[in-house]
Amino acid sequence: MSMIRDLRAVVRPSSRISLRKESGPYDLTRDTATASAVVDCAVYRDGRRLETGGGPLTPQEAMRLVRRDGGFVWIGMHEPNEAEFAGIAREFGLHPLAVEDAVQAHQRPKLERYDDSLFTVFKTVHYLDHERLSGSSEVVETGEVMCFTGRDFFITVRHGGQGSLRTLRHRLQDDPELLAKGPSAVLHAIADHVVDGYIAVADAMQDDIDEVETKVFSPGRKGTPRGTDAGEIYQLKREVLEFKRAVAPLLRPMLLLSERPVRLVDPEIQKYFRDVADHVARVQEQVVGFDELLNSILQANLAQASVAQNEDMRKITSWAAIIAVPTMVCGVYGMNFDYMPETHWKYGYPVVLGVTVALCLGIHRTLKRNGWL
Numbered sequence: 138m139s140m141i142r143d144l145r146a147v148v149r150p151s152s153r154i155s156l157r158k159e160s161g162p163y164d165l166t167r168d169t170a171t172a173s174a175v176v177d178c179a180v181y182r183d184g185r186r187l188e189t190g191g192g193p194l195t196p197q198e199a200m201r202l203v204r205r206d207g208g209f210v211w212i213g214m215h216e217p218n219e220a221e222f223a224g225i226a227r228e229f230g231l232h233p234l235a236v237e238d239a240v241q242a243h244q245r246p247k248l249e250r251y252d253d254s255l256f257t258v259f260k261t262v263h264y265l266d267h268e269r270l271s272g273s274s275e276v277v278e279t280g281e282v283m284c285f286t287g288r289d290f291f292i293t294v295r296h297g298g299q300g301s302l303r304t305l306r307h308r309l310q311d312d313p314e315l316l317a318k319g320p321s322a323v324l325h326a327i328a329d330h331v332v333d334g335y336i337a338v339a340d341a342m343q344d345d346i347d348e349v350e351t352k353v354f355s356p357g358r359k360g361t362p363r364g365t366d367a368g369e370i371y372q373l374k375r376e377v378l379e380f381k382r383a384v385a386p387l388l389r390p391m392l393l394l395s396e397r398p399v400r401l402v403d404p405e406i407q408k409y410f411r412d413v414a415d416h417v418a419r420v421q422e423q424v425v426g427f428d429e430l431l432n433s434i435l436q437a438n439l440a441q442a443s444v445a446q447n448e449d450m451r452k453i454t455s456w457a458a459i460i461a462v463p464t465m466v467c468g469v470y471g472m473n474f475d476y477m478p479e480t481h482w483k484y485g486y487p488v489v490l491g492v493t494v495a496l497c498l499g500i501h502r503t504l505k506r507n508g509w510l
Contacts, residue, residue: 332413380424
């Protein structure tokens with residue numbers, strides 16, 4: 138237990154800000170000018186990286202060193218194609234179905250057990266900063282990290298322009314006691330790193346939802362609700378749904394890793410997956426709450442729009458009723474008849490005009506007292 142006492146401090150960033158900086162959307166570690174998809178390949182023995190003076194190791198050379206002297210190899214790859222991954226798959230005996238998923242990407246989070254390896258899929262989520270939320274704003278960006286965990290190897294296949302593991306690798310290398318636990322320690326570190334990203338994104342999305350909620354219920358002119366564009370709420374709801382697809386399926390794999398004995402996972406590391414599962418459950422509850430809250434906000438916004446339309450129609454109807462009085466009087470006295478009441482009376486015009494004004498003022502006062510104006 139003493140060797141992994143500081144596990145949480147090692148694999149987790151110290152703050153939300155540092156986490157978001159480390160997993161920036163354009164942190165591409167693969168040099169696109171080269172033909173290789175291998176970002177890094179290293180052998181770890183007794184928790185320390187084996188330094189070689191002859192330049193970077195190839196996966197085949199690294200595996201030969203492991204088989205000869207022990208330890209494990211950690212290979213990091215970024216968006217390999219089928220040809221680039223075929224040699225590594227043969228070298229480490231990876232299952233064809235897992236290899237196909239790793240190359241094609243667009244997989245849901247899951248945990249699959251094969252003969253001598255575990256295949257784990259994580260969805261990485263990155264929050265995109267924006268000055269103002271609009272109907273076309275993109276709030277979250279997702280990527281994928283696939284992990285192959287074996288007895289003496291660990292392979293990560295990353296898809297997407299964010300979610301680099303370079304900083305995490307360096308932090309783990311600073312704690313040899315933890316790395317000495319083998320590939321399962323790396324698997325836990327990546328799981329914890331990804332889930333901490335979920336927590337940071339959930340906190341940021343909470344701010345966006347609070348902003349939308351304030352806009353919907355903030356008073357406009359004359360104390361009436363101002364409301365907001367329904368497109369903003371709907372777009373934010375779509376982003377929450379994308380976030381939910383990344384979080385919800387991950388809970389069961391983390392529970393399996395924490396509750397059931399797995400021969401490829403060190404017993405001392407396994408109990409820490411329970412903490413990761415607890416955080417996934419917490420974020421999942423937040424995301425479900427976001428979805429329900431946005432449904433309520435959208436319904437309230439539509440109801441406010443309907444109320445505003447009814448208010449406008451009442452005002453239009455009220456003024457139409459007032460205008461109807463002089464329209465009727467003018468219509469009657471505009472007819473070309475010789476014999477009409479008060480036509481030749483010298484006070485007929487002011488009397489008719491006065492009665493018309495009095496009727497209009499009376500209708501206006503009645504409608505205003507009833508809240509129509």
